[in-house]
Amino acid sequence: MTDTRSPTIRGVSLRFVGRIFLLIAVVYSVLAALGAGLFLTRIEQDAIATRETQIPLILSQTRNAVKVERMSSLVRAIFLANDRRLERQLQLQIQALAQGFGFDGSSALTAGSRKVASLAKTIAATRQKEREDADIEASDSASAGLAKSTAGLVAYEEAIRILETMGKEVSGNSAVVADDIAGGIQRSAVAVRYLVIVALIIPALFVPVLLLLARRHLAEPIGAAIRNLHRIEKDEALEPPQSKPRLKELALIGDAIVSYGSTASELRRTNVVLQALAEKDPLTGLANRRMFEKFLAAAILRSSAEWGTAVLLIDIDHFKSINDQHGHPTGDRCLKSLAGLLENIPDLSNALASRFGGEEFVVVYDAPSSDHAFEYARFLCRKIELLETQSVDGTILRFTASVGVSFTTSPADNSADLLEKADRALYAAKRSGRNRAEVDRPMMGGGRATA
């Protein structure tokens, strides 16, 4: 048997494993929270950056767009104007507006606006010169009108062309900034999406692993232990462990069950031996006297008017001389053959044959009457007479036996009395010549009868 009382168990304890899992869960939660926090902080920072840098940038582009638009309409106005004072005012406004472009960085815009301002100045100056020329050559108004349109128109068209370029640059800048913002937001969104997916997938993957581990290291050892318990119950051979459980506690339980199983089967075997020792006569295999007494007491308690208890005390006649003539081994053979006869008593209810001691045997059974018992005793005498036993040296020998019968229908009787009565009847049978049966018959008025 394996010694499991001082196990040197390797592996880990369930508690330790539990703590490890708890630690993993806590660490994972903290990491996930930190990750989420980090990402959200980044998004927040992006949002702040957008508000603090990108949006002012967009606002400045919007301002520039409005200025370009405003400048275009001023240039249009100055081209269409036909009055010295109005032209001057518009020209000053264009100049003041042009200066404003210096604020928002773009050198192309600043340069363009200066160019437009100087073109506006040219338009105004051209107009003034034309008016002065017109005063001089008042008569030739047609040619003056023509000159006015060409010189002014060139400057005007140039200014409008520049303004269109500026407009395109402004809207281009706005588009770039807007694209930057959108790109940043998209990147953050993608990052958050992946974070969330990963954060969800990891536990989802972890759970099946956990279940597999639980099946492998919890359910299987426990199942094996339970199967072994069933086997112990049915006294079958134990299932050898396929592998030692990794968890200390389960390994201990498994080992304890194996050890319990071997102890149990040993006990069971010892029990069989002990019971046999306690209840059987070792030579004949019949019940011994102790067993007989137990059985008799129970039989008396069962007794009633219909079914009483009969005791047939059987003693081999002249057994001492059989031993003397043929030797003890042959004597033992005679005892065994008688035991074999008694063991196979037919047609008796609740019968027990036992060796009472020496060459004395006793049969107890539930009998309907004293007469039935007496008849049966006589039947036994005849059977014993016919019994052939082979002696050690090969000769066949026969022997006879005398039988004393007692009977009771009262559960209040005690077995010692009943036995004593049977013994008296046996004595009477011996005295009357042996190889016969006598009954201790309780007669009305306490008298005794012999057959």
Next chain:
Amino acid sequence: MMRIAVLALGVLLAGISSAFPAERLRIATEGAYPPFNFVDESGVLKGFDVDIAKALCKQLEADCTFQTVEWSKIIEGLESNRYDLIIASMAYTKERAARVEFSAPYYRSHSVLIGDAEKFTDSSPAALAGARIAAADGTVQADYAKKAYKDSITVLAKDQPSAQKLLEEKKADLLIGDAIELLSFMETPTGSTYGYIGDPISSEFLQSSAHITAQKGNIALIARVNEALKQIKLNGVYDKINDQYFPFNIY
């Protein structure tokens, strides 16, 4: 129970609001810087700065009182707690920032030289050597003229209208000032003979932003002013005021 709680809360709030009446803000401006702040013929304080100040007061739900203070003494007055805010087109400079708290800019501008545009076509210091340049004392433009046009003569006046007068009376050849302010001047009959000289001055020094200022350390008030400024910009009040004074947005 709920009703009693609501009632109690109401009483409490009423108590609080009566214990803290509408805030009073004392505002100072120069009153001599058209069209930003000036006193008209009937003695009423007007101008872009004044309208912005009133819009801010409304936004802050404050009772405001106005006073005009000479430009050279305006910071001093703030420091001696004669008023809470200056709203007078004050440009940001490091020297001023050491004495007062600046708000976010509420408009931006640029300095220019004006004068006879036919006589002066170039605004470089070399071209203007010997010319007399008028400027209002204590302004960023006066400082710039003294520093950048060393070969010219800087003629200082006490405020912008006086400086304009120097130009009109031929006591100066040129006038340095804020482009927007001078645009308004040149659109008046008296200013009609002048024009911007040369290209716009592109020195960063002369790109200026106008701010509201409060006493040094009064960051809480400045924060609220900034918020109110943002609000009037967003709700269109600012733009409406802007359009009353200028042909384009000066924010």
